[in-house]
Amino acid sequence: MSNLDIHRIKTPDHEVIVGRYCLAELAEILAGSTYAEVKLFILCDENTLEHCLPLLAGKVERMRNAEVIEVPPGEESKSVEICTRLWSALGELGADRSSVLINLGGGVVTDLGGFIAGTFKRGIRFFNIPTSLLAQVDASVGGKTGIDLGSLKNEVGLFNNPDGVYIDPSFLNTLPRNELLSGFAEMIKHALICSPGYWRAIKEVDFFELESLDALILRSIEIKNEIVASDPYEQGRRKILNFGHSIGHAVEGLSLEGDGKSLLHGEAVAMGMVCEAFISHKFGLLSEAELNEIADFILGIYKRVKLDRLSHHRVIELMRHDKKNRNGKFNLSLLSGIGDSVVDQEVKADLVIESLNFYDRRV
Ligand SMILES: NC(=O)c1ccc[n+]([C@@H]2O[C@H](COP(=O)([O-])OP(=O)(O)OC[C@H]3O[C@@H](n4cnc5c(N)ncnc54)[C@H](O)[C@@H]3O)[C@@H](O)[C@H]2O)c1
């Protein structure tokens, strides 16, 4: 993808527009008759207010007079309490059913904002403008929105599609490095579950050289979108996107319970992918050489997550709440080789513990 190119990815009801000049198109759409008379609201967090709103307002004129609603940064904002504040704020600021919400931020803002838009006055329209790598390649695309309930991730939510998603990689210039790495974990996942060629490209890229990421960002969005299009409500194939997440979400939830700094989503997913690759190997789906290739690459990039034995059991407890479980059994998506995957694999708790021990030995 050269910098000038604009790429359109079509979904059944909206477009995902990718490119460093895509916001000019949003400016035109918002100036057109469909949105001319409506009130616009921008949802952002403290960081995207500071780093992203000026860039957006510079490119999209109507953003300059929109009402801005800010939430604290971080996963803690995906909560019922924040939702109550947001529903009230929208009401007090005069939002009605024709109003439009613009979600400007990372996955927290797009998940939360999509949920708020889907529930306020039974639903208002919204756009996603993802500003973190994770939200650009994953969270803003695919229609899943929601919030957490305590340490249970994404426990409450709905499928809700925006009117459009505008993905401008220029936003990434101000994104901290650890957040870049967090998003990179989802790109690794996309490669591992369905594209050996993309896996080779992922292994070679210098991901801190931001412009060289453009082509990979586009590839990841295409992969995510193609999988979602084939199974929008996660009845079957879409579950492959959960690779690394059954254990990853539990570890992320566990880190939210402690007093220390919680793990970033992608950091937890990176650990989850190593563990679930181990389980794939134990199932005879992935060779030992492939397991080592994956573990070496991921562990060479991400910081070590330390869990004691007690926490291993808490991981199991948290996994019992996983929405994918069936009849009380863990139901994982696993790799059947690098670049291929299978869904609905029943995994016992003992093997999850074994995989956590494997991770401990490797780091
Ligand atoms: N809906 C889905 O399909 C889906 C998929 C994957 C992840 N998610 C969700 O996404 C969330 C994680 O998303 P995230 O990693 O983007 O977290 P995030 O929204 O918390 O963003 C990460 C941090 O980067 C900051 N930030 C964002 N853009 C910035 C920019 N351009 N410059 C400077 N700072 C910036 C944010 O303020 C925040 O502090 C999780 O809640 C996860 O469950 C959802």
Ligand SMILES: [Zn+2]
């Ligand atoms: Zn994820």
